[in-house]
Amino acid sequence: MAGEPTASDTPWLDKDAEPLIRIKGITKKFGEFIAVNNVDLDIYQGELFCLLGGSGCGKTTLLRMLAGFETPSSGTIVIDGADMSQVPPYERPTNMMFQSYALFPHMSVEKNVAFGLKQDKVPNDEIADRVDDILKLVELQDFKARKPQQLSGGQRQRVALARALVKKPKVLLLDEPLAALDKKLREHTQFELANIQEQVGITFVVVTHDQEEAMTLSSRIAVMDKGEFVQIGTPTEIYEFPETRFVADFIGSANIFEGEIVEDGADHVRVSTSLGEIYIDHGQSTKMGSRVWAAIRPEKIHLSKKAPTKSGPNQAAGKVDDIGYLGNSSIYKIRLDTGQIVDVTSPNQIRPKSRTHGITWEDTVYLNWEPSSAMLLNK
Amino acid sequence: MYGKRSRFLTIMLVVGMAFFYVPMILLVIYSFNYSRIVPVWGGWSTRWYGVLFESEEVWSAVGLSLEIAVLNATFATLLGTLAGLAMVRFGRFKGRTLFGGMLVAPLVMPEVITGLSLLVMFITLKQLVGWPAERGFTTITIAHITFSLAYVAVIIQARLTGMGQTLEEAALDLGAKPFRVLTAITIPRLAPGMVAGWLLAFTLSLDDLVIASFVTGPGANTLPILIFSRIRLGLRPDINALATIIILFVAVCVAIAALIMFQQQRRAMRDEQIANREVA
Ligand SMILES: Nc1ncnc2c1ncn2[C@@H]1O[C@H](COP(=O)(O)OP(=O)(O)OP(=O)(O)O)[C@@H](O)[C@H]1O
Numbered sequence A: 001m002a003g004e005p006t007a008s009d010t011p012w013l014d015k016d017a018e019p020l021i022r023i024k025g026i027t028k029k030f031g032e033f034i035a036v037n038n039v040d041l042d043i044y045q046g047e048l049f050c051l052l053g054g055s056g057c058g059k060t061t062l063l064r065m066l067a068g069f070e071t072p073s074s075g076t077i078v079i080d081g082a083d084m085s086q087v088p089p090y091e092r093p094t095n096m097m098f099q100s101y102a103l104f105p106h107m108s109v110e111k112n113v114a115f116g117l118k119q120d121k122v123p124n125d126e127i128a129d130r131v132d133d134i135l136k137l138v139e140l141q142d143f144k145a146r147k148p149q150q151l152s153g154g155q156r157q158r159v160a161l162a163r164a165l166v167k168k169p170k171v172l173l174l175d176e177p178l179a180a181l182d183k184k185l186r187e188h189t190q191f192e193l194a195n196i197q198e199q200v201g202i203t204f205v206v207v208t209h210d211q212e213e214a215m216t217l218s219s220r221i222a223v224m225d226k227g228e229f230v231q232i233g234t235p236t237e238i239y240e241f242p243e244t245r246f247v248a249d250f251i252g253s254a255n256i257f258e259g260e261i262v263e264d265g266a267d268h269v270r271v272s273t274s275l276g277e278i279y280i281d282h283g284q285s286t287k288m289g290s291r292v293w294a295a296i297r298p299e300k301i302h303l304s305k306k307a308p309t310k311s312g313p314n315q316a317a318g319k320v321d322d323i324g325y326l327g328n329s330s331i332y333k334i335r336l337d338t339g340q341i342v343d344v345t346s347p348n349q350i351r352p353k354s355r356t357h358g359i360t361w362e363d364t365v366y367l368n369w370e371p372s373s374a375m376l377l378n379k
Numbered sequence B: 001m002y003g004k005r006s007r008f009l010t011i012m013l014v015v016g017m018a019f020f021y022v023p024m025i026l027l028v029i030y031s032f033n034y035s036r037i038v039p040v041w042g043g044w045s046t047r048w049y050g051v052l053f054e055s056e057e058v059w060s061a062v063g064l065s066l067e068i069a070v071l072n073a074t075f076a077t078l079l080g081t082l083a084g085l086a087m088v089r090f091g092r093f094k095g096r097t098l099f100g101g102m103l104v105a106p107l108v109m110p111e112v113i114t115g116l117s118l119l120v121m122f123i124t125l126k127q128l129v130g131w132p133a134e135r136g137f138t139t140i141t142i143a144h145i146t147f148s149l150a151y152v153a154v155i156i157q158a159r160l161t162g163m164g165q166t167l168e169e170a171a172l173d174l175g176a177k178p179f180r181v182l183t184a185i186t187i188p189r190l191a192p193g194m195v196a197g198w199l200l201a202f203t204l205s206l207d208d209l210v211i212a213s214f215v216t217g218p219g220a221n222t223l224p225i226l227i228f229s230r231i232r233l234g235l236r237p238d239i240n241a242l243a244t245i246i247i248l249f250v251a252v253c254v255a256i257a258a259l260i261m262f263q264q265q266r267r268a269m270r271d272e273q274i275a276n277r278e279v280a
């Protein structure tokens, strides 16, 4: 990839780096049901790591095993070099921010935040200082005396964050930290959360089912499905180089076509699909004739009313079936001759001269894309 | 049609209320009757209240009943809370189902059976270990605790189940050891349930006639036992006066409870308002 990243930014590429959290072969069964299935994962100091997946895929279960609330059926968890299997939650170097915040309703904001420090027998004046500092960090210094019930949703979220951070844990576990906030507040808080993480330098493990949230927040993402990791990588890797159809479709949207390899070169691949022939300008270790899928992101397809001058791969034609105007961009649903629908998004970079659009319903349009745009998937 | 139905409902409401309250109102009115013979009206008077206040027997019964009720409520709340905690929070221990069943058995057991079996136990105990030496205060209290405890346990169980475990987990996560979690989080959150349980156990004890009659001994008359034994010889105006005082006492208690609830509601509403104001 372009540019040589420094080891401290990308510790997972460094073969000698010691992970802060080492999850090895963890399985969790509830009766016969397997909630988490034999997963391995290394998380490094300073990461903001996201566990991303649909509802019920086992994200919370994995997080609860890290916190010590669930005992793994098999496998080991090592945090900062210490095996956690016999360590109860109250002795682990982790703190958790619960999805429902779990603030103590009978204690003021100040007491809530101080609770963890009290348990550690920190001297009273130090407790007061640290509580003040952390409340300043989350901009709640004026709300110390309030009860949780007297706070808005966003404020409660910040109290929960402060309460978990004030103990300076080695790892902060966050279960859907933003899910209870409305959309606008959520977007704002995403950046705030990332900023705070950078300031305190604590490793965050965040559970979310919101792919946008995962993309903006994280250093790396583990995409989960049915209790297993399907792919682990940086947001860019996950988005631009998905390994399976599930990932391509779950992160962003993708037009996926089944096909067959017809030419397998060192630096290119040709795939024959129902969309016509797709030429991909990077090699991939696949066998001739094997069944593969090609995926193209809607924003990577160019749309034109002019017919192409020469025939070749990476182009198709169809009729506009539907248009979704989003203001800054538009989504076009293009019906091919085969009846297949292809999604194309295109930014509205030029303000139309008239009120009628350039491309409209039932227009015949031509699609084309760069040789680098299509992604080849084996599963 | 709507009007008709609402009239029907109104009539039913009035009839229902009358069913509840006419007897009590009659009782109160007759307690102010001068005449010695209850159904014969002899004019308004507070004569029987005077008689009542001079009666040693009545006062000692009131004292005994209150003493038993307070002691019972306190012990039942303590033990019932522990039992409820064991049922909901200790996971799946051996014999949990049996324990749960045995815990609620006193709720469905006919009182006569409970009373009889307790009596048998006390007699056996006396023969074996010589304790309790005589039946009365101690035996009634123990008997009341055994069945009140079940009610408290049910209340606590329901509340614990409704509360969920997240707050306790949060406290554990913040470094609190299990016992500390119990005292700092669980018990404070259970407090309303424990108060409700205490009050219920208190009234159950104050109210009980059947079980107390079985396990009591000579000379130990609780208030219900006293009232019942006197009424057996025919209606008596001084007992009407006593009953009126009890009704007044209960009414005051209910009013206080309602007031507390109303204030809690107002506080919750105020909290919500404060929270909403911040957002705007
Ligand atoms: N205590 C439990 N007993 C039995 N099954 C459980 C238990 N906890 C979780 N499960 C099951 O394990 C699966 C994974 O649950 P988990 O809570 O980890 O999902 P999740 O990925 O966090 O989903 P969501 O996004 O909905 O929170 C679910 O099917 C759930 O029903």
Ligand SMILES: [Mg+2]
Binding pocket: A059, A060, A061
């Ligand atoms: Mg979850």
